[in-house]
């Protein structure tokens with residue numbers, strides 16, 4: 001037995017996850033299949049909590065909204081960053097207390113705002129316009145709402161432009177120079193209780209400097225807002241910590257993340273004589289490396305490249321097509337065999353961009369082999385679709401060698417589930 005990456009092991013030439021042989025899971029549950037190692041989710045969550053012992057960890061539910069995962073994290077004491085009514089609903093259902101939720105979003109519907117108000121969930125307000133809508137909603141409901149403002153701190157990160165969220169030109173947040181005036185205005189609005197401040201600068205960040213810069217800019221704003229006489233109960237710094245998708249890539253740890261922001265947070269809050277709660281919103285770090293997407297080879301074609309056609313495509317893992325992202329690929333039934341050739345692993349979707357892995361050195365591949373795409377737990381299933389008439393696959397959760405289905409595979413019935421014919425087409 002040897003370790004291939006983190007918690008993934010190889011035994012008898014087969015890839016093992018959470019004590020379960022991947023080839024047996026494929027035979028039992030079919031492919032494509034998302035497989036998550038339960039213990040790894042808990043380990044990752046604990047690593048974050050250890051690095052930030054006094055902070056609250058609000059898991060970013062968008063990364064992986066599977067109910068079993070939300071439930072596991074609820075049991076660990078996690079809160080959640082929710083970005084829609086659906087995520088709010090699922091988080092509450094999983095047992096995450098409403099006091100540990102923050103309703104985020106740059107374009108919430110009135111219904112979403114009303115629901116947050118009714119349920120007593122705090123809202124991160126993304127614009128002046130939204131502030132006024134929310135004030136009207138709370139007045140009508142005869143309630144009050146605790147709010148944070150999402151700040152755009154104008155911090156540049158070296159991540160993919162599509163997942164950089166704190167640039168001046170990004171759609172998220174309120175420009176820094178307007179922040180003080182919006183808190184001032186909010187304090188005078190009926191029903192609005194400004195009590196937090198929030199930012200999130202991007203995702204898959206592999207260098208701690210932007211976290212440090214954002215923390216400094218946020219604490220400058222905390223100081224100004226405190227001077228207005230507003231008592232900030234929490235400072236939410238978002239997250240964005242990257243993970244090493246490539247085998248030799250280096251990524252900061254939660255401890256490195258903490259070292260980049262905790263000293264500033266502690267020093268500045270002490271100087272101001274305030275004690276707001278620090279909140280972090282990690283998504284990717286908690287779930288990315290816990291999960292593989294297992295897919296079976298339908299066909300191998302030697303053309304301009306050696307194309308390996310598998311049964312999962314960007315319908316199930318859109319990250320490579322959308323962000324040119326890299327997922328380490330292992331031939332799961334030949335996991336210890338030496339590389340023999342260069343292969344490009346492609347999905348069954350009718351799009352040239354449906355490529356899961358480019359030019360990988362892998363053992364000889366033939367029809368029926370199993371390919372495991374690693375680190376697929378964050379923004380994998382949660383971004384899946386039924387494109388090309390493909391029902392979504394199942395998800396299983398493994399622990400100590402035992403697998404449980406946590407989401408059944410859809411069938412073609414699900415393609416029809418919500419569709420109707422007008423009478424003239426009957």
Ligand code: LLP
Pocket residue numbers: 060063081104163165200202203204238239240241281282283284285319323378379
């Ligand atoms: N908080 C807020 C407000 C966010 O918008 C996000 C992610 C997070 C927390 C969690 O960030 P994380 O720790 O996961 O980096 N689909 C893209 C990533 C989009 C991230 C969107 N926001 C991907 O597959 O790389």
